Amino acid sequence: MRWLWLWLTCTGLPLAAQTAAPLSRAAETITEGDVMRRIGAIAADSMLGRATPSAGLERTAEYVASEFRRAGLRPAGEKGGYLQRFAVTRWTIDTSRSAIQLEANGALGVARVGTDARYVVGTIPSRPVRGSVVLLAGPDTPTATVGVKVKDRVVLLLVDFSKPLSPTLNRRLVDLARAGPQAVVVLSNRDSATFAQRLSAAARPRLTRDQEPATDEGAPVVEVHERALGPVLAAAGIDPARLRRLEQDDSRTLSGLTIELSLARKVVAQARVPNVAGILGGSDPRLRHEYVVFSAHIDHIGISPGERDSVNPGERDSVNNGADDNASGVAGLLELVEAFSQPGVRPKRSLLFLAPSGEEDGLLGSAHFTEHPTVPLQQVVANLNMDLVGRNWRDSVIAVGLEQSDLGATLGRVVQAHPELGMTPIADRWPEERIFYRSDHYNFARKGVPILFFTSGTHADYHQPSDEPHTIDGEKVARLVRLLFYLGAAVADTGSRPRWTPESYRQIVERR
Numbered sequence: 001m002r003w004l005w006l007w008l009t010c011t012g013l014p015l016a017a018q019t020a021a022p023l024s025r026a027a028e029t030i031t032e033g034d035v036m037r038r039i040g041a042i043a044a045d046s047m048l049g050r051a052t053p054s055a056g057l058e059r060t061a062e063y064v065a066s067e068f069r070r071a072g073l074r075p076a077g078e079k080g081g082y083l084q085r086f087a088v089t090r091w092t093i094d095t096s097r098s099a100i101q102l103e104a105n106g107a108l109g110v111a112r113v114g115t116d117a118r119y120v121v122g123t124i125p126s127r128p129v130r131g132s133v134v135l136l137a138g139p140d141t142p143t144a145t146v147g148v149k150v151k152d153r154v155v156l157l158l159v160d161f162s163k164p165l166s167p168t169l170n171r172r173l174v175d176l177a178r179a180g181p182q183a184v185v186v187l188s189n190r191d192s193a194t195f196a197q198r199l200s201a202a203a204r205p206r207l208t209r210d211q212e213p214a215t216d217e218g219a220p221v222v223e224v225h226e227r228a229l230g231p232v233l234a235a236a237g238i239d240p241a242r243l244r245r246l247e248q249d250d251s252r253t254l255s256g257l258t259i260e261l262s263l264a265r266k267v268v269a270q271a272r273v274p275n276v277a278g279i280l281g282g283s284d285p286r287l288r289h290e291y292v293v294f295s296a297h298i299d300h301i302g303i304s305p306g307e308r309d310s311v312n313p314g315e316r317d318s319v320n321n322g323a324d325d326n327a328s329g330v331a332g333l334l335e336l337v338e339a340f341s342q343p344g345v346r347p348k349r350s351l352l353f354l355a356p357s358g359e360e361d362g363l364l365g366s367a368h369f370t371e372h373p374t375v376p377l378q379q380v381v382a383n384l385n386m387d388l389v390g391r392n393w394r395d396s397v398i399a400v401g402l403e404q405s406d407l408g409a410t411l412g413r414v415v416q417a418h419p420e421l422g423m424t425p426i427a428d429r430w431p432e433e434r435i436f437y438r439s440d441h442y443n444f445a446r447k448g449v450p451i452l453f454f455t456s457g458t459h460a461d462y463h464q465p466s467d468e469p470h471t472i473d474g475e476k477v478a479r480l481v482r483l484l485f486y487l488g489a490a491v492a493d494t495g496s497r498p499r500w501t502p503e504s505y506r507q508i509v510e511r512r
């Protein structure tokens, strides 16, 4: 009797009990069978590796959109649909119109891009750039605080490739390129085999968005092999071997040497490619204007023409199926859509499900989405991202970002409440791989949205045609996705939004 009385009059406890049952019933719709069926569809050979752009990517986007529609999600793309398109160009350096020319005391040296030089990174200037030269040499180069003015100059940077390179070299190079020089010319002494490899890697077409913020890119950086420039370097009084042996930094302006850099692009393909986005509206009249974003990229790296055996065409495979990267994550995303659309589980905040493309080419789709969000980005309280979740350890998953915000503590509570899932989040095992910067959550984090990134890491089949559905542990994926379901429900129902730790906010958002 007393129990019944309580049940009729006290809304607190019984309500909690009522919501727990639908929640766990909904979690049970996330199954190994469904996960494997979805991975089979997305990572099929017929999807041809889902390159950005490609017909296979379009079919994958259609499949995801049709699943969103079937679950009754509200379209969160453009023009009332689930797709948000953005323009991309695939291009290479036009080697016939690209060269680096040095001139000193009447001597002239030319390094041709494609044979003696390669473009590394940075803005392609619309016309040749030319300037006086600042030399940076010594053990700590390059740093942005070299004590000489690099702005509007061409920086000639001596790097010793015969020794192990500093792990911070790339980052310091980017800082230098953003410090305002006309160009950065890295003078290289790589052995010819390694240099040839670098040349052929640099010749592969790159994909960029047509509307990139110009500020992010920095000056063009090229690597030039010194073998092409012996006489002109001598005429300028530069002895590369001696400069690489310096024990102290030597930074100075070189009068009498000028460098002119010409770089031109050759367009291979242009297209407007899709992100897919859908919203499950929240149940709370106030909190439903805030969003928890689940994400998993739909694109992969396409086909590897060299992999097909010309003698036995059936024997080898050229399709990079991307079953783990990232059909596993997309399958998880669709399982979350299905589970959250079950009766009785709708959380207070809205859920936005995002399937970006262009991830493999530089997180392009999530960059576009976070620059042109279809809901106000200030109203996005968290991003929970999945990428490569189907391999390696059965009982644990890497959760990047645990220490960055109180999402880590929320995850800890959810894990404790669900021991039946047998899934323990662990901290990043390979900080040197910098995986925080290597999937779509990064674009949310840098814009101030707290994130957690779930991955079970890479393996021997990573970015190979052998990343195929039969290698995926669907049972483990299902348990992980159930955990993310409970986590998403907790984040979407909690009164206060997730909060950054001040230290992480400074480092990641304010970049101080």
Ligand SMILES: [Zn+2]
Pocket: 325, 360, 463
């Ligand atoms: Zn990948």
